[in-house]
Amino acid sequence: MVLFDRFSIENPNAIIFGTSGSGKSYLVKLEALRYLMTGSDVIIVDPENEYRPLAEAVGGAFHNISLSSDSHLNPFDIPIPGEDEKPEDVLRSNAINLVGLLRIMMGGLNSEEDAIIDQAIMETYAAKDITPESDPKTWNDKVPIMEDLEQVLENMVGTESLVRRLKKFTTGNYAKFFNQKSNVSMNNNLVVFGIRDLEEELRPMAMFIVMRYIWKTATSSLKKRVLVVDEAWVMMKNEDGASFLFGLVKRSRKYWLGVTTITQDVSDFMTSNYGQPIINNSAIKMLLKQSPAVIDRVQKVFNLTDEEKMILLEGSRGEGIFFAGQKRVAIRIVASPTENQIITTSPEELLRIKEKKKRDFLE
Numbered sequence: 001m002v003l004f005d006r007f008s009i010e011n012p013n014a015i016i017f018g019t020s021g022s023g024k025s026y027l028v029k030l031e032a033l034r035y036l037m038t039g040s041d042v043i044i045v046d047p048e049n050e051y052r053p054l055a056e057a058v059g060g061a062f063h064n065i066s067l068s069s070d071s072h073l074n075p076f077d078i079p080i081p082g083e084d085e086k087p088e089d090v091l092r093s094n095a096i097n098l099v100g101l102l103r104i105m106m107g108g109l110n111s112e113e114d115a116i117i118d119q120a121i122m123e124t125y126a127a128k129d130i131t132p133e134s135d136p137k138t139w140n141d142k143v144p145i146m147e148d149l150e151q152v153l154e155n156m157v158g159t160e161s162l163v164r165r166l167k168k169f170t171t172g173n174y175a176k177f178f179n180q181k182s183n184v185s186m187n188n189n190l191v192v193f194g195i196r197d198l199e200e201e202l203r204p205m206a207m208f209i210v211m212r213y214i215w216k217t218a219t220s221s222l223k224k225r226v227l228v229v230d231e232a233w234v235m236m237k238n239e240d241g242a243s244f245l246f247g248l249v250k251r252s253r254k255y256w257l258g259v260t261t262i263t264q265d266v267s268d269f270m271t272s273n274y275g276q277p278i279i280n281n282s283a284i285k286m287l288l289k290q291s292p293a294v295i296d297r298v299q300k301v302f303n304l305t306d307e308e309k310m311i312l313l314e315g316s317r318g319e320g321i322f323f324a325g326q327k328r329v330a331i332r333i334v335a336s337p338t339e340n341q342i343i344t345t346s347p348e349e350l351l352r353i354k355e356k357k358k359r360d361f362l363e
């Protein structure tokens, strides 16, 4: 495999496309192991909870995000402005993407509601003395939660429908995730957020909240980090999620954050307005096996020769094409036996490893 320092080229982002079973997650797990060895942190957003064994094998942290879990993330957490950033700009851009999150949570907002929510968010922070004038170092201790926003909305006129829709997240079952202070530590070289156990309709919101939290971490302390967003279409399904992901990709370099976006279906990805921009801002592109249904699209988007097209149609698991800037090579992903033990998800292999462990234990 090509071992490549993505922080040495024009931007540290990567995209990976390939059909189901083509080896995308396997490739990313292998890459994660190698980045960890070279001292980068790795953060993974995991819609299938399939990176748990990897986290356990290397002493990483796995946070299970679900309505019954004890891991909480507060949507209102806010990045602490860096030396070259104005507090008011940070507050503003934080509010803009929080409106995006609420738009998803509330099932859409009309333009009037949009303006109300925006104002209410700023007031919710202001009520906790989080303003352009207050000292950003004190913000962390005073962050509001969802019910504080509800209270502000209740005191505004013409907000009955908004309050009613928000109640779903501040009371009852959903409040267990959406109405809490954060208690999740990012203090580990490998942190995985698994969202599989969350109701399907909540996953796009959860992914958004997780990514906001990661963004906060990345902007608050500078360190080489790789963020992997597996099955990124969950985030790309709606405009606001896609826009946030693109924002991360676009601004990542400054914060030493390399974002890897993984998707099965190129067509799905390209239906989002942010699909092409994310590709354009990812200097590394890895294409694995493609289906006949999408290959022509892929050929166009990546400007493939007919020979390359054949590689992607007929290649086996783990084979594909690697692009870095203008350069491209055919690749085959091969792990060492030890690496393979840590990252495989093949049921027979897992069983074999388990039995071997049992034998070793008995001997």
Ligand SMILES: Nc1ncnc2c1ncn2[C@@H]1O[C@H](COP(=O)(O)OP(=O)(O)OP(=O)(O)O)[C@@H](O)[C@H]1O
Pocket (backbone or CB within 6 Å): 018, 019, 020, 021, 022, 023, 024, 025, 026, 027, 264, 317, 318, 332, 333, 334, 335, 343, 344, 345, 346, 347
């Ligand atoms: N290069 C490889 N060498 C050996 N085994 C591999 C390789 N790539 C993938 N596998 C195995 O093939 C199976 C499918 O791989 P993987 O989970 O990475 O697919 P995927 O592209 O992520 O699919 P999906 O889109 O469904 O998540 C797994 O059991 C994995 O361990």
Ligand SMILES: [Mg+2]
Pocket (backbone or CB within 6 Å): 024, 025, 026, 230
């Ligand atoms: Mg996968």
